[in-house]
Amino acid sequence: GENVEQHPSTLSVQEGDSAVIKCTYSDSASNYFPWYKQELGKRPQLIIDIRSNVGEKKDQRIAVTLNKTAKHFSLHITETQPEDSAVYFCSGDTDKLIFGTGTRLQVFP
Amino acid sequence: GAVVSQHPSWVICKSGTSVKIECRSLDFQATTMFWYRQFPKQSLMLMATSNEGSKATYEQGVEKDKFLINHASLTLSTLTVTSAHPEDSSFYICSTRQGNSPLHFGNGTRLTVT
Numbered sequence: 479g480e481n482v483e484q485h486p487s488t489l490s491v492q493e494g495d496s497a498v499i500k501c502t503y504s505d506s507a508s509n510y511f512p513w514y515k516q517e518l519g520k521r522p523q524l525i526i527d528i529r530s531n532v533g534e535k536k537d538q539r540i541a542v543t544l545n546k547t548a549k550h551f552s553l554h555i556t557e558t559q560p561e562d563s564a565v566y567f568c569s570g571d572t573d574k575l576i577f578g579t580g581t582r583l584q585v586f587p
Numbered sequence: 588g589a590v591v592s593q594h595p596s597w598v599i600c601k602s603g604t605s606v607k608i609e610c611r612s613l614d615f616q617a618t619t620m621f622w623y624r625q626f627p628k629q630s631l632m633l634m635a636t637s638n639e640g641s642k643a644t645y646e647q648g649v650e651k652d653k654f655l656i657n658h659a660s661l662t663l664s665t666l667t668v669t670s671a672h673p674e675d676s677s678f679y680i681c682s683t684r685q686g687n688s689p690l691h692f693g694n695g696t697r698l699t700v701t
Contacts, residue, residue, distance in 0.1 A: 522631065567630060580629070
């Protein structure tokens with residue numbers, strides 16, 4: 479089955495800097511890669527997703543890149559703000575969604 | 588508005604009792620529901636996939652007799668934690684989707700077993 483690894487587990491950045499979170503996956507059949515943001519005690523919220531026929535997707539300050547050959551994808555957040563502080567999960571999807579281990583992002587003012 | 592409604596949002600029960608968590612799809616008929624468990628500061632771990640009208644598919648290591656899943660209608664799936672113990676205390680969250688769309692999550696249920 480699918481196995482998703484995520485790095486780093488924690489990430490601290492200064493407000494305005496960029497943050498990058500990387501994930502690798504094992505199942506070459508995975509064709510959908512969503513990223514979720516989860517605030518404490520709340521449900522995960524989809525922030526961006528990418529399908530396997532696309533190499534990059536951008537939505538304002540957030541972008542995701544996908545390298546299907548290497549089986550890795552990354553989340554890029556530019557001009558970080560304190561409200562970006564949360565736990566971020568990558569996921570790989572075949573017939574079910576498997577989550578990475580999560581990255582706790584802290585943005586300091 | 589919410590696409591998936593999950594109840595209760597929190598529950599405290601005594602060790603040995605059973606707890607039922609409900610998950611309703613509000614906007615579409617959900618033939619499949621995914622049940623996740625999340626321990627503090629950890630990721631969401633898929634427990635099982637419930638299928639309307641048939642048996643649920645459990646992930647490796649999840650006891651099907653302890654975590655009973657019922658998906659009797661196209662809008663309702665339930666997870667019952669039977670004979671709950673303190674180690675079952677966790678955040679349980681359901682999700683579903685329509686076709687190839689992104690997952691819609693319920694708000695989650697925080698279970699505390701005393």
